[in-house]
Amino acid sequence: MREDILRKIVAVKAERLREEKSRIPERHWRELAEKKAGGRSGNFSAALRADPQGSPRIIAEVKRGSPSKGLMRPDLDVVKTVSAYEAGGAAALSVLTERDFFHARDDDFSTARSSTDLPLLRKDFMWDPYQIYQSVAWGADAVLLIVRILSDDQLKDLIDLCRELGVDALVETHDEEEIERAVNSGAYVVGINNRDLKTFEVSVETTVRLAGLVDKKRHLVVCESGIKSPDDIRRVRDAGVHAFLVGEYLVRSGDPVSALRALLVSS
């Protein structure tokens, strides 16, 4: 069986981070982040909270490629994609910023930021406060924290730092144990990723199974990965999930406005 892809990604990312830190010290990002702190506070989580009878909240992802699918959209135009997601009714956007496995370009996040006022999630592999300061300095409303790559202390410290800086943390889990660790570390927005990191198989049944473990009155739950039809949304929505993170289905659709609208009227 294949090795968990996260280990590989983190090893490559650690090298990139070392190089980045040698060029730009943490102080630079910290000072910028502290100036911006609280400016966009709570935007992301507020966008995911909705009237349970209303349409589903969708976080639409800007995604050029992935470890499971390779380079899907080398031609992806971030400005046009963001504008289509806005027109289609996305509640928030996710922008992948990892270069080696997800083929992100250096300016994808800044281009998205200057193209929309919708809440933006920086989706990357993060374990160092440096990356959180940098995300806030870039104008992120939320950052991804993946439980599997963090110790309990790291997770708690990063969630606390996010709170101090007024940025939401989408705390991503894959199984029962990780949900418990996320909740015990103070996560408010809990993501459940449907992708098996060893086989790359995706099944929305993962969210259906795990969502029951999260108290929906105290936490927001986000279903992540593998959503490719209105039926998937219907199925998961019945489990009480607040929002859905959708990438591949939208970037491959050829018509993201219609694809998003179809998902939004699915319940």
Ligand SMILES: O=C(O)c1ccccc1NCC(=O)[C@H](O)[C@H](O)COP(=O)(O)O
């Ligand atoms: O997308 C992958 O292949 C992948 C592999 C290993 C770790 C993470 C991966 N994806 C990150 C994501 O969580 C997704 O980009 C996001 O949930 C959207 O998923 P999808 O709608 O299936 O593109």
